[in-house]
Amino acid sequence: MKLLNLFVAAVMMLSLAACSGGGYSAEKCEQLKEKVQNREELSEGDYDDMIDQVVACAKAVKEKADAAKGNQEMEDQLRNDKEFTDMMGYALTFGFYLQSHQKDLSDSNLKKLEAAEADIRSLQ
Numbered sequence: 001m002k003l004l005n006l007f008v009a010a011v012m013m014l015s016l017a018a019c020s021g022g023g024y025s026a027e028k029c030e031q032l033k034e035k036v037q038n039r040e041e042l043s044e045g046d047y048d049d050m051i052d053q054v055v056a057c058a059k060a061v062k063e064k065a066d067a068a069k070g071n072q073e074m075e076d077q078l079r080n081d082k083e084f085t086d087m088m089g090y091a092l093t094f095g096f097y098l099q100s101h102q103k104d105l106s107d108s109n110l111k112k113l114e115a116a117e118a119d120i121r122s123l124q
Helices: 002-019 026-037 044-068 072-079 082-100 107-123
Strands: none
Touching: 026 044, 026 082, 044 072, 044 082, 044 107, 072 082
16 A cells, blocks of 8 residues: 555656656756846746746645655755755745736736646645
């Protein structure tokens, strides 16, 4: 039974990753972070990518945190894991940015952002 539950969870995670625009990309996040820091105007494609990356980062952070929960050594490793802390930073930065720039989003990206927010809330 545990094997079946594990299999179902794995399939669900793959399905969620497929829906989030291809998953986490450190390169894409870094490009978007640079544009935000340099106060560049973002295109609709940039906003679309940013929404995808917020969801991908939130899911990856949640997955890693859940895996380490209750294991002090693993929790300590996560706090010192650059990729993990970068993903948290990207998720927070992009989340705040998207919230404060909703007026700049197209209708399709506004809808996508609403769906992303619901998706992220469901992770809690």
